[in-house]
Amino acid sequence: MFNSAVLEVTMGILVVFLLVSTVCTAIREGIESLLKTRAAYLEMGIRELLHDEEAKGLARAFFNHPIIYCLYPGKYRPGSTKRQTLQRGGDMPSYVSGRTFALALMDIVARGPTTDAASSSPELAPLTFESLRQNVGNLDNPQLQRVLLMAIDSAEGDLEQVRQNLHQWFDDSMDRVSGWYKRSTQWVLFVVAMVVVGSLNINTITIAQHLYKNDMARAELVLMAERASQSAPAQDAALGQLMDLELPLGWDRGYGAPRLKHWHDRDGKFELWNDVFGTVLGLFITVFAAMLGAPFWFDLLGRVTAIRSTFKPKAPSSDPPAQTSAKNALNAGARAQTGQGSPSPSGGAEPPPDDGDACDHPIDSETADEDLPPARGGVMPS
Amino acid sequence: MSFALLWLPRVLEQAGLKVAEVPGWENRGLGDMGPVLGILCHHTAGPKKGNMPSLGVIRDGRPDLKGPLSQLGLGRDGTYYVIAAGRAQHAGAGNWLGVRDGNRHMIGIEAENTGLASDPWPEVQIDAYQRGVAAVLGHLGLSSERCAGHKEYAEPRGRKVDPTFDMKAFRSKVAESMNGGARPPLLIPALEPKPGAAGAAPRPTLRRGSQDSAVRLLCAALELPETSSFDATLEAKVREFQREAGIVPDGIVGPKSWKALDARRE
Numbered sequence: 040m041f042n043s044a045v046l047e048v049t050m051g052i053l054v055v056f057l058l059v060s061t062v063c064t065a066i067r068e069g070i071e072s073l074l075k076t077r078a079a080y081l082e083m084g085i086r087e088l089l090h091d092e093e094a095k096g097l098a099r100a101f102f103n104h105p106i107i108y109c110l111y112p113g114k115y116r117p118g119s120t121k122r123q124t125l126q127r128g129g130d131m132p133s134y135v136s137g138r139t140f141a142l143a144l145m146d147i148v149a150r151g152p153t154t155d156a157a158s159s160s161p162e163l164a165p166l167t168f169e170s171l172r173q174n175v176g177n178l179d180n181p182q183l184q185r186v187l188l189m190a191i192d193s194a195e196g197d198l199e200q201v202r203q204n205l206h207q208w209f210d211d212s213m214d215r216v217s218g219w220y221k222r223s224t225q226w227v228l229f230v231v232a233m234v235v236v237g238s239l240n241i242n243t244i245t246i247a248q249h250l251y252k253n254d255m256a257r258a259e260l261v262l263m264a265e266r267a268s269q270s271a272p273a274q275d276a277a278l279g280q281l282m283d284l285e286l287p288l289g290w291d292r293g294y295g296a297p298r299l300k301h302w303h304d305r306d307g308k309f310e311l312w313n314d315v316f317g318t319v320l321g322l323f324i325t326v327f328a329a330m331l332g333a334p335f336w337f338d339l340l341g342r343v344t345a346i347r348s349t350f351k352p353k354a355p356s357s358d359p360p361a362q363t364s365a366k367n368a369l370n371a372g373a374r375a376q377t378g379q380g381s382p383s384p385s386g387g388a389e390p391p392p393d394d395g396d397a398c399d400h401p402i403d404s405e406t407a408d409e410d411l412p413p414a415r416g417g418v419m420p421s
Numbered sequence: 422m423s424f425a426l427l428w429l430p431r432v433l434e435q436a437g438l439k440v441a442e443v444p445g446w447e448n449r450g451l452g453d454m455g456p457v458l459g460i461l462c463h464h465t466a467g468p469k470k471g472n473m474p475s476l477g478v479i480r481d482g483r484p485d486l487k488g489p490l491s492q493l494g495l496g497r498d499g500t501y502y503v504i505a506a507g508r509a510q511h512a513g514a515g516n517w518l519g520v521r522d523g524n525r526h527m528i529g530i531e532a533e534n535t536g537l538a539s540d541p542w543p544e545v546q547i548d549a550y551q552r553g554v555a556a557v558l559g560h561l562g563l564s565s566e567r568c569a570g571h572k573e574y575a576e577p578r579g580r581k582v583d584p585t586f587d588m589k590a591f592r593s594k595v596a597e598s599m600n601g602g603a604r605p606p607l608l609i610p611a612l613e614p615k616p617g618a619a620g621a622a623p624r625p626t627l628r629r630g631s632q633d634s635a636v637r638l639l640c641a642a643l644e645l646p647e648t649s650s651f652d653a654t655l656e657a658k659v660r661e662f663q664r665e666a667g668i669v670p671d672g673i674v675g676p677k678s679w680k681a682l683d684a685r686r687e
Contacts, residue, residue, distance in 0.1 A: 094660035255521055259456055266562055395570070395582075396490060396511045396529075402467050403483075405474040408657040408672070413629045414500045417606040418673065 040271035043256070046347055049249045051260035052243060054345060055286065056328040057336040059232070059241055061277035063329045066231045067224060068274075075128030077220050079118050082131045082144055084216035085140075088209070090182040092120050097180050102141045121346030124223045137213075141205035148187060149174050168198050225330060229359035236275065239281075239288050243328070249287050261347075263382065268344040274332045425446035425454060426492060426508030426528070428560060435604030436556035437640050438502040438549050443480055450507015451524075458482060458526040459567035460554050461512055461574055462591070463491065464534040464583040472496040472660060473533050486624065491529035496659075498671035499549030513581075515574035518566065523574060528557060530540050536585055545669050551591065552606060559675035565596035609675040627674040629656040639674055641680040 050213075067297065071077065091098035094117030101107060103113040110132035118126070149166045150159075168191070175187050190208065194200035235241070250257045272280055282288070328336070423455055427447060430440045440552040443449075467475035473496040482488025489509040495500035497653055511531065512523025520526045542612050554568050567678040570588040575581035597603050613623040640647045643658055656672035666681040674682075 086676050092473035128680040134586065256520060258458060258520060259526075262456065262458055262563070271561065274619075281569075336450070343485075378484065396486075396513050402465075402475055402478050403470065405468055405476050406476040406478075407474075407661050408471050409653045411473060411476065411496070412441040412443050413656075414671075415670070416438045416625055417609060418628065418675070 041095070043347070044251060046343070047257050047261045048247055048341070050264040050343055050347065051342045052247055053252045053255060053336055054260055054264045055241065055243075055246055055284070056279070056325070056331075057267055057340055058272060058281040058284075059325060060283065060329045060331060061272055061274055061333040061338055062237055063228055063232045063331050065274040065277065066235070067228050070125075070227060070231070074125055075131070075133060076124075076133040076361050077225055078128030079126040080122070080128075080216050080219045080223075081133060081135065081213075082118050082128070083120075083126075084219075085135070085211065086117065086120075088212050089241040093117070095150070096247065097147070097183060100147050101143055103154070103320055104147060104366055105154055106143045106146070107132075107135065110139075119257065122219060124226050126223075137209040138202070139201045140209045144187075144205055145171060145202060146180065146286065147149035151177070157409065166198070168196055168201070168310060169193075171198070171201065180241055199387060221418045228330045228332075229326065232326040236322050236325045239283075240322070241288055241325045242318065243324040244317060245287050246322035256285065260286075264340060268341045424450045424452075424505070425458075426432045426506040429492065429506065429528075429557070430503045430524040432556050432560045433493050433503075433553055434553050437608060438553055439498070440503060441500055442503045443476065443494075446503045447506050449480070449505040450492075450509060451487065451489075452508050454508045455522075457528055457561055458520050459517060459528075459570055461517075461523050461527040461529050461558060461569055462554065462584050462588070463511060463531045463571045464536050464585065465494075465531050466536040466583065466598060466604040467533060469540055471533050472498055472500070472672075473502055475531065475617075476502055476504070479531050481626070484532060488511060491521065491531040493528065493553070495530055495546060495550055495553070496547055497533050497543055499543075499545040500671065501549070501553055512571075513575060515571075515576045516572040516573040520574075521559075522537075522687075527569075527574075527678045530554070532584065534585070536583060538611060542586060543669070545671075548606075549584070550599055551594045552603070554591075554647055555595045558595065559599050564620060565599055568595060597666070609673055612677055613676045624679050626676070627651055629653060629672060639682070642686060648656075 041099075046274075084097045085101065086092050086094055089097045089101060098117070099115065108115070111130045113130045114188075116129065118129070118131070142340050145166070149171050170417070175184050175191070177182050186208065190204035191201050194204060250260060263280075266416075424447065430442055430604065434440045455456050465475040465479070467478075472493055476670075478488075478495055479490045479494050480488055482490060483602035489507075491509050491511040492505045496502060496503055499514070508524055509529050510524055511529030512527060515521070515523055517523070517527070522683075523529075530550070530553070532542075532546065534546075536544060555565070558565060558567060568591075568667065569585045571581045571590070573588055594603070609626055611627075624645075625631075626634055627633060627635060627639060629651050632649065633651075634649075635648055636655075637647050642657070643662060645655070646657065648655065648662050659674060659678070660670040660672045663672070663678060663681070665687070666678075666683055668677050
C-alpha cells in the first residue's frame with residue numbers, strides 16, 4: 040500500500056543520497072583543485088581550435104599574447120596532445136572569456152604574433168576592418184585563415200561584428216571542452232563514490248529497511264529532509280550530518296556486511312542473494328545515486344517534500360497500548376534479525392525514558408516573587 | 422560547557438515576549454538534547470500563590486528526580502523563565518508523531534497553573550504560551566503539529582492530564598501565529614499616553630532595575646519607604662498590588678498600573 044511511510048522512507052533515502060553526493064562532489068572538487076584538469080582541457084581545446092596541436096605557431100602566440108599571458112603565472116608550456124581523465128593543468132588558466140579570446144586573436148592577426156617594440160608602438164595605424172582582412176594572409180595557418188575570413192566577411196564591414204562572430208565560434212567549441220570535463224568528472228565521481236560508499240558502507244537497501252521498520256528514525260529523517268529541501272547542505276558539513284543521522288552505516292556494527300555469524304546459523308550454508316548480491320546491489324545503488332550529483336537530489340527532494348505537504352498532516356497517534364507494544368516487539372524482532380547487539384539510539388532500543396516530570400507533584404519549596412530573576416522585553420522601546 | 426539551546430531567550434524576546442534568564446541556564450541540563458523534533462506543553466500543578474512558585478523545583482529537581490525538569494517555565498504574567506539549555510526530565514514515556522523519547526527530542530515548557538477549575542488560565546499567560554510555542558517552532562522550522570500536550574504524549578493514555586486546555590484549539594492558534602495571522606503582540610508603552618492625574622509630565626514605565634526619579638513617586642503611591650532603585654522587593658510589592666487591582670501582575674509599572682495607583686490614592 041502506498042502510505043505515508045513509503046513516502047517518508049523515500050524522503051529519508053533522498054536525504055542520504057543528497058548528503059552522499061554532496062560529499063562526493065566536494066571530494067571531486069578537491070581533486071580538481073589539485074590537478075586542474077579543467078585548465079588542461081581548456082588549453083588543449085584552444086590548441087585544437089587554433090589548428091596548432093603542437094603549439095608551435097598560432098597557439099603559442101595566443102598564450103603569449105599579453106592579454107592572455109596575464110591570466111596565468113609562469114611561462115607557457117603546452118600540455119600533452121593526448122587527453123587523459125586525470126590530466127594536470129599546471130598553471131594554465133581554467134577560464135578564458137570569449138571576448139578576450141576574440142580580442143587576442145584579432146590583435147594577433149592585425150599586429151603579428153610577437154610582442155615587441157614594433158608591434159606595440161603607438162605609431163602603428165589603428166586597427167580597422169580593412170587592415171584586419173588584409174593581414175589574415177600572414178597567419179600561415181590555412182584552416183584558421185578560412186575561419187577568420189568567414190567571420191570577417193559575414194560581418195559586412197563592422198569590426199564589432201567580427202569580434203562577436205569570433206566570440207560565438209569560441210563559445211561553441213568550448214561546449215566540447217565542457218563535454219570532456221563532464222566525462223572526466225563522471226569517471227572520477229564513480230571512483231570517489233565507490234571509495235566513500237564502500238568505506239562507510241552506505242547500503243541503500245539496508246537503510247530503507249531500517250527506516251521502514253523504525254518510526255523514530257524515519258521521523259528524524261523526514262524532519263531533516265524538510266530542512267534540507269529548504270537549503271542545500273554545506274559541503275564541509277555534509278559528512279558530519281550524514282554520520283549524525285544515526286543510520287546503519289559503517290562496517291563495525293555488522294549492518295549489511297556479509298553476516299558470518301549467520302552462516303553458522305544456517306549450517307554454514309552460503310546464501311548468494313543475502314550475502315553477496317544484496318550487499319553489492321545496495322552499495323551500487325548508492326554509488327550511482329552519488330554520481331548524479333547533489334543538485335539533482337536537491338531538486339528531487341524539493342519536489343517529493345512538496346508532494347508530501349499536500350497530504351493532510353498525520354493525526355496524533357492514538358494507538359491503543361496493545362498495538363504499540365506489538366510494534367515494539369516488531370522492532371525488537373527486526374533488531375534480532377540484523378544481529379545487532381548494541382542498542383541504537385533511535386527506535387525501540389533507546390534507553391527507557393524515565394517517568395519523571397514536574398507535573399502533578401507536590402512542591403515543597405516555593406519560589407517567592409522576590410527570588411524570580413529579572414525579566415526583559417514586553418515594553419515598547421522608548 | 423554550555424548546551425545547544427542558547428537561542429531560546431533571543432527567539433522569545435524577538436516574538437515580543439517577556440523573558441527572564443535563570444542564572445546558570447546556559448550550562449544547565451542533563452547533557453545536550455538530540456535533534457529537536459517538537460515541544461511538549463505542561464502545567465506545573467504548583468501552588469496558587471505567586472508568579473512562578475515552581476521555578477526552584479523545575480530548576481533543581483526533586484529528591485527523587487534530578488533537575489532541570491523543563492527548559493522553559495511560563496509565569497502567570499506571561500514571562501518565560503529560561504531554565505536550561507540542555508536536556509531536561511519532563512516527558513516520561515509516551516509517543517507523539519513517532520517521537521518516543523520526549524526528553525531527548527522535545528523542548529519542555531512548564532506553565533504555572535494549579536490545574537484546578539478554581540485557577541483559570543490568565544489571558545496574558547495563554548497568549549504568551551501560544552506565541553512562545555509558535556516562535557520556537559518557527560525557529561526550528563517545524564509545523565504547529567509538532568507541539569503536543571503532555572496528556573496527548575504520555576503513555577499509557579490517561580497517565581497525565583496536563584495541560585488542562587484544549588490542545589487542538591491551542592495548535593490552531595499556534596499555526597495562526599506562525600502564519601502571521603495573529604495580531605501583533607501587545608507591548609507596554611514606555612510612557613503614559615496622557616499626563617498623570619496631577620497634571621504633571623507623563624510618567625515613564627518602570628520595572629525592576631529602573632533608575633528613575635519616578636521610582637520615588639511609585640514608593641509614595643504604595644506607601645513604602647522611599648528608595649531610588651527598583652529592586653526585587655519593590656517588584657514583589659508591585660505584583661501584590663497589581664493582583665489586588667486585577668491587572669496583569671508582572672511587576673512592570675506601565676500606564677495601567679499608574680492609573681490604578683492614582684485610583685487607590687483617591
